[in-house]
Amino acid sequence: MLTHCVILVALCLGISTGLPTKETTCDLPQALRDEIQGYKPVVNKIIESIVNGEFKGDTFRSLNTFIDKFGARMAGGPVLEKSIDYLLNEFNTLGLHNAYTEDAIIPHWVRGKESATLLSPRSKDLPILGLGTTVGTPKGGFTAEIVVVESFDELKALPDDQVRGKIVVYAEKWLGSYGDTVAYRSGSVEAAKKGAIASLIRSITQFSIASPHTGSQYYQAGVRKIPTACITVEDAEMLLRMYKSGETVRIHLEMEDYNFENTLSRNTFVEIQGREKKNTSVVVVSGHLDSWDVGVGAMDDAGGCWISWKSVEYLTKLGLVPRRTIRAALWTAEEEGIWGAKHYMTTHKDNEKEEFNLFMESDSGTFDPIGLDFSGTPEAQCIFKEVLTLMEPLNATKFVTPGGGPDINQWVDRGFPGASLINANDRYFWFHHTQGDSMMIENPESLDKGTALFAATAYVIADLSVDLPKDVK
Amino acid sequence: MLTHCVILVALCLGISTGLPTKETTCDLPQALRDEIQGYKPVVNKIIESIVNGEFKGDTFRSLNTFIDKFGARMAGGPVLEKSIDYLLNEFNTLGLHNAYTEDAIIPHWVRGKESATLLSPRSKDLPILGLGTTVGTPKGGFTAEIVVVESFDELKALPDDQVRGKIVVYAEKWLGSYGDTVAYRSGSVEAAKKGAIASLIRSITQFSIASPHTGSQYYQAGVRKIPTACITVEDAEMLLRMYKSGETVRIHLEMEDYNFENTLSRNTFVEIQGREKKNTSVVVVSGHLDSWDVGVGAMDDAGGCWISWKSVEYLTKLGLVPRRTIRAALWTAEEEGIWGAKHYMTTHKDNEKEEFNLFMESDSGTFDPIGLDFSGTPEAQCIFKEVLTLMEPLNATKFVTPGGGPDINQWVDRGFPGASLINANDRYFWFHHTQGDSMMIENPESLDKGTALFAATAYVIADLSVDLPKDVK
Structure with missing residues (x-):
């Protein structure tokens, strides 16, 4: 995780910044409340399949295989690029055919x-x-x-x-x-x-x-x-x-x-294409695939990548196709200054208002999830808060505003809705950017719960009858 | 702390060994109980002077000066020997004139x-x-x-x-x-x-x-x-x-x-000579001065040395001269196999039964003290337990038997009474023998309490009308 946007980062890490947390009094239409609460059965199914069912332990196992194979993935070096090729192949093997990369210039x-x-x-x-x-x-x-x-x-x-x-x-x-x-x-x-x-x-x-x-x-x-x-x-x-x-x-x-000299890398994407809106109102779930050259970058931030793209895999395998596209984005070169995500914003700026509904990110550890922080308009906050009530089986209903994270703050700061994982990461900075960033920090149950939270939240937001309201500058 | 005598070490660290703890039902003569309880005012005075009075914070400051000056003190190297010379000079400066070294062969x-x-x-x-x-x-x-x-x-x-x-x-x-x-x-x-x-x-x-x-x-x-x-x-x-x-x-x-080739080092001693028994029935308080070559050996075991020799300094400055001698022993070359203490046993074996009353040691950290473990005859246990009740102002009255530690177990195993510091050392092995053994682990208040516990316990045992009974093989 990078040094930028430190207040939002601190918030997303659950660390006090001294800033007041603004809470909105919600008065959502009853029909919308009912609609959201109507997702309870499908949310429970998603959670159950990941935490106790067919996908139990898979996020950890898959992450572990990847980490042992590649280790640290420093931007600009060959290992990161090979790890991207591996993932593209992996997506294909898993039947996730909507996968692709987009070039980005990086240091x-x-x-x-x-x-x-x-x-x-x-x-x-x-x-x-x-x-x-x-x-x-x-x-x-x-x-x-x-x-x-x-x-x-x-x-x-x-x-x-x-x-x-x-x-x-x-x-x-x-x-x-x-x-x-x-x-x-x-x-x-x-x-x-x-x-x-x-x-x-x-x-x-x-x-x-x-x-x-x-x-x-x-x-x-x-x-x-x-x-x-x-x-x-x-x-x-x-x-x-x-x-x-x-x-x-x-x-x-x-x-x-x-x-x-600066060089080329790639942002990596895998998505469930929405059944109604394919390239509009996309829900992005994301982490960054690059890491520092010390340790193996399991915590920072392969874990965040995995709970993102595994959400896409499991929803696909469950046959759950939402109205809107869910796009897992694995950013490149975050550590050196958010190069991948910034490049993506530049190349997508022409129709960004239509393209993006919500940016989600996990880049502060994937310990036990507690909830999600969120930035957005008061009405968007209320919708998001209501959705979070569905995460009670995960004991991850905490809602905090504002929210955001290093790779998504460039959108959040301009009024796009953004959300980041809140997790039990008290020890995050003990390991952060050290030789100690290893698979030993990762835990199968916590990863299952993190994936379940990302999958269920992204699914509901992507399937709702309404877009999240936004006030983009 | 060395690998030998692992069960006793584990016990002294408060770690379960699976062995039953043998407790003795005590039936001390009322006169002896009264005598021990009579030390309450002087024990309180010792504790107060170290924890809140004139000596407050001095153990930490002195230790810190030493550690910053010498760092790691590997047996066989020049730094350990220079640090011994420094201490001899320091003892002299502080008016502790009963200080000396005894040669020991080490690897x-x-x-x-x-x-x-x-x-x-x-x-x-x-x-x-x-x-x-x-x-x-x-x-x-x-x-x-x-x-x-x-x-x-x-x-x-x-x-x-x-x-x-x-x-x-x-x-x-x-x-x-x-x-x-x-x-x-x-x-x-x-x-x-x-x-x-x-x-x-x-x-x-x-x-x-x-x-x-x-x-x-x-x-x-x-x-x-x-x-x-x-x-x-x-x-x-x-x-x-x-x-x-x-x-x-x-x-x-x-x-x-x-x-x-093996070389020469020195065990280092500083003592309060007893007012009645000078070279008989000595109470030894000890730690080892050598360390590994990584980190600075603050936790392992300069801290143990400091609570030992500072006991002698503070009792001297308080004018408290017990019946028996209290001898602070700073062993050499413990880490490579208890070379200093073993050499000492060999050279003192001729009249060891008369010479030694109790061996105390601290070599498992000097975090907040909790009490002392102890090995000795049932009667010795009862005396020691009664003495420990006086440590209530330190909240360090815990009595566990058996007890001991790496440098004193050679005596303890043969029936000499021995006691080691029990302290809140849950994280001891996080830092043990690593580059992370630093002054950051040490805490002024914990060191004050450790010194107070060692000083008060050693003083009472050294001043009692009776020797601790022993059954030496």
Whole structure:
């Protein structure tokens, strides 16, 4: 999951942003209420077939096979593209014939050998991970004194000559949420403005077992690009103590990271074509198929992809064809800056108002589902809330507004209805963008429930007699 | 904490061993009960001074200074010896003049560059840590197929020709406790008997963020020594799935590890000499000063050392001189096989029955204290239990028997009274022997309470009119 749109992300992760949650008093026409409640039998059938019936455990097994086969799927590299080819073949094998890809231009950054070593006041290897799109150091690296700050304000208050030629270490605390903390990942900009030659940041997490967490960072036009990496929470705290105690702290940093020319990748789609509306009022269910190059990207975000496209598979196999098309979208190159989804918006902008009814996303883990967050007009909120009452067999009826997620917020921010999975993801950031993003985080029962929630919600919304109202700018 | 004496260790960690806990019905003479309860005011004074008074936070601050200065203190290396010199100087500065060291012969194993790479069915870096005293691979390493087993039984059932020339991977589950699982760390022996050229084990932990856990392993006389390392829980599970699905799994393993000649180190002591008995009926409070070479050894076991020697400091500063000597012992080279404590037993064996009254140890974390486990005669148990009732202000009155710990079990097993800290260490094995053993695990309040418990208990036992009864074999 990317750093953009942090408030919505925080909301979709169930993390307090300090913003008030706006709730609408609903006064839906009784006929519409009755219509929605009339879906109870079919919703129960969908849920039962996935959670206890013929599809039980299949989402996990299929995901596990894929993950073991491909592992990490870094945008720009061959593994992601091979994994897309595999999925296209898999869809075909499963009888899902409405599958296709659309090209998207994406960046191509490659991590090389990276190391940081504390040289004084004592020697220690400092595990690091370069942040996405970072430049490397000169060959052989460099050795420099560090300046440790706990905030941007602290850095800005320092005279430039105390920073020039040094490595800035951000030892910012976890500020209560990912959204509040993640700005430090692009801290190289402020460091470079002060003349620093590199910046290191405390990994963005509440909990660590010496785990560095990579992630996107963004240089600023006109500001010198300096190498930037994350260090562990433990080492950041240690360096902070050493520095504050007056020690001269020196680090040798060596990073071989490469930014290549932009390249082509693909967004991947598989859909149930609607029985009445084929290319209008589409319900999109989505996740991103790319991952960072560490770990295997099971949690972030293959799980989200799987509960999306497995919804299409199971509804197809159950013979449930809604009025509108349900389109599973597996976005590419989300991690480097939502490249796939942004490209898709550009190429679909001509008739986007007619084309899209609802964007759904799962990109904050697929632990036990709790409900869905939602953004939309007051009337759309009321419809969505009513639909969510049907998810009681999953114990996943929680409705929160606003909602959204990194790949769909570009639409949500302009007034399209959008919804994201709320799940029991208290530990999400323990594993996020680390070597620990593995299949061990995934659980067959939770995945079944997540797929059931996505399948049932998408089906009802796609089959209703009315479109979700929207007020698109 | 070492692998030996696993049942007692498991008990001291509050982990079920399946063994019955023997409780004694107590019938102490009323005069002795009254005497013990008479210590209430002084115990309260000790606790108050450490938890809320003049010593509040000092254990943590002092530990933190030490840890940041020295980091990991691997037996056989110069850092451990320098850290001992530092402590001797520190004791002197603090006015603790009864400090000294005693030489001990210890092993000298050094980790070199280590790597494991999965080559097929796909490429992946596998984080490893060689296990203590492992031999290295030939220069340049080797590439071999793996055989993955979940148990010794499974390995033994395999025909030798299915194992010969391969790398055995143990993907044993966490079997409910450290004690039940840790035998797999010496799995190289059974692997070598079958003709394997190396063995890798799933790290011994319940929880992982891709963290390899090192630890001791023991070769067997007459069995070929093969390189052996731990891999992460995540990778062990993945390799198991790949292997069971019929894939040919190949790994390149390269380990530059060195076993040098045994060398000299020191056990470190600081004591309050008893006002009546100076070198007889000593109460020992202890931890081990050495650590593994990963992380900084704050949890394992500097914390245990600090609550031990800080007990001596605070009692001294409070002017509390008990009848018997309280001796803080900071053992050396525990991790490689309890070398320091074993050497000490050998050199003190001539009058050990007279010399020692009680051995206390802390080597399972210094989280919030809950009480003390204890081994001793029924009468000794009753005295100890009565003393523990005084620890009510710390909410640390839990009494469990039997008790003990890795460095003191050699005495406990022969009938000397022994006690170890019980603490809220549910997450102990998350960090154990990893890069994540850091100061972030330590907490000022918990350390204060741990020191208070050790200081008050040691003081009362050392000052009682009676020795703890013992039945030494």
